[in-house]
Amino acid sequence: MRILSKFSNYRIWDMTKTKRVLSGIQPSATPTLGNYLGALKFWVEDQDEADCYYLIVDLHAITVDQSPEVLKEHTLNLAALLLAIGIDTKRSTLFIQSQVPEHAQLGWLMESTVTFGELSRMTQFKEKGKGSNTTRASLFTYPALMAADILLYQTTHVPVGEDQKQHLELARDLALRFNNRYGDTFKVPEPEIPKVGARIMDLQDPLRKMSKSSKAASGNIYLTDTADSVSRKIKRAVTDAENKVYFDPGNPQKAGVNNLLTIFGALTGDDPRDIAERYSGYGALKDDLANALVDTLNPIRSRIVELRSDDTSLIALLREGSAKAQAIASKTLRNAKEAMGLIS
Ligand code: TYM
Numbered sequence: 001m002r003i004l005s006k007f008s009n010y011r012i013w014d015m016t017k018t019k020r021v022l023s024g025i026q027p028s029a030t031p032t033l034g035n036y037l038g039a040l041k042f043w044v045e046d047q048d049e050a051d052c053y054y055l056i057v058d059l060h061a062i063t064v065d066q067s068p069e070v071l072k073e074h075t076l077n078l079a080a081l082l083l084a085i086g087i088d089t090k091r092s093t094l095f096i097q098s099q100v101p102e103h104a105q106l107g108w109l110m111e112s113t114v115t116f117g118e119l120s121r122m123t124q125f126k127e128k129g130k131g132s133n134t135t136r137a138s139l140f141t142y143p144a145l146m147a148a149d150i151l152l153y154q155t156t157h158v159p160v161g162e163d164q165k166q167h168l169e170l171a172r173d174l175a176l177r178f179n180n181r182y183g184d185t186f187k188v189p190e191p192e193i194p195k196v197g198a199r200i201m202d203l204q205d206p207l208r209k210m211s212k213s214s215k216a217a218s219g220n221i222y223l224t225d226t227a228d229s230v231s232r233k234i235k236r237a238v239t240d241a242e243n244k245v246y247f248d249p250g251n252p253q254k255a256g257v258n259n260l261l262t263i264f265g266a267l268t269g270d271d272p273r274d275i276a277e278r279y280s281g282y283g284a285l286k287d288d289l290a291n292a293l294v295d296t297l298n299p300i301r302s303r304i305v306e307l308r309s310d311d312t313s314l315i316a317l318l319r320e321g322s323a324k325a326q327a328i329a330s331k332t333l334r335n336a337k338e339a340m341g342l343i344s
Helices: 033-046 068-085 102-111 116-120 123-128 137-151 162-182 227-235 252-268 272-277 282-308 311-340
Strands: 020-025 051-056 092-096 157-159 190-192
Touching: 020 033, 020 137, 033 051, 033 068, 033 157, 033 252, 051 068, 051 311, 068 092, 068 282, 068 311, 092 311, 102 137, 102 311, 116 137, 123 137, 123 162, 137 162, 157 162, 162 190, 162 311, 227 282, 252 272, 252 282, 282 311
Parallel strands: 020 051, 020 157, 051 092, 157 190
Antiparallel strands: none
C-alpha cells in the first residue's frame, strides 16, 4: 500500500518496504570517485528495495573552517550531483541536515550518551584534529551527531565506505546503550560496506585514501572532471616497473595497479582478478579504464549544469525533502527526550 504525500515529489512512507536506508555526505568539496564507488553508487541502487533518506551533512562540514559562500555553492552543487547520479526524489528523501533541527537536538542527547574515551578513540579525529589547540570541539563530537543522523530515522542499513566503519560501530553501540538505559527507542543499524570499492586510493599515492579534502588534485578523480582530465589523471596514475597486470591486494608494491583494478571492478561489477587477466600491460588497462570512467561521468557533468541553471527549483526540492524528513525525525526525537526524562 502506498500512502500519497501532500507534496508533489515525495511520498510519505512506503509501507511495502521494511528496509530503511540512510546515508550522508559532506558538502566540503567536490565529491570524488572514492565517494561514488564506496557509497553513492549504492545510494542509487538501494532506492529499488528500500525507503531511503539521503542527507547533505552541512553541520558536519563546519567542524572545520568553511568559507560561507563556498559552502553554499558546494551544498547546491552536491544536491545537483546527487540528482544527476540518479537519486530520485519520487523514491527517496534528499535533504539538508541543518534544515532539520532535530539532528542537532538529538546530537546533544547522543553527546550525553557517548563517553570522552570513545570519542578519543575515533581514528578520523586522531588523524584530523588531535593535539591541536585550534581543533573545533565539534570535530571531536562529530560521531555523536552522525549517530543522531542515523538513529532519528529508525534506519536499518547505512551504505558507507570503509572509513566510516568505526563511526557506524559507535552509532550501533550508542543505540544499544540508550535502549538498555532508557527503554527501546532506536533501531540498531547495520553498515553496508561494498566488497569492492570500499577504499579507493589516491592515484598519485596509492597507499593513501582518495579524499575530496586532499589538496593534490592529480591524485583524485572528481565526479565533475572533464573527459580530458580523467584520461590524463588515469594515464599518470602511479603503477610500478613490473608492467605485469595481476591483482594482489595487500601488496604495497602493487598498490597502484590494485587500485586501478579495484576502480575498474567497482565501476563495472566485474571481479578485479578477472579484469587483470584481460591485460598484458598497463597502457591498455589504463586506456580502457579511462574510457569506462568517461562514459560514466560525462552525462553526470552535463546534468549538473542543467540542474544548477534553476537554483530556485533545486532549493524548493531540498526544502520539500527536509520537511518530509522532519516529520519522521520529530517523532523519534520526542520519544528519545521523553525516555530520558525531558519534558516535551
Ligand atoms: P564523507 O563526506 O567523507 O564521504 C561520503 C561517503 O564516501 C565514502 N568515501 C569513500 N569510499 C571509498 N573510497 C574512498 N576513498 C572514500 N572516500 C569517502 C565515505 O565512507 C562516505 O560513505 N561522516 C560522513 C558523513 C555522514 C554520514 C552520516 C554517513 C554524516 N552523517 C550518517 C552515513 C550516515 C562523511 O564525512 O562522509
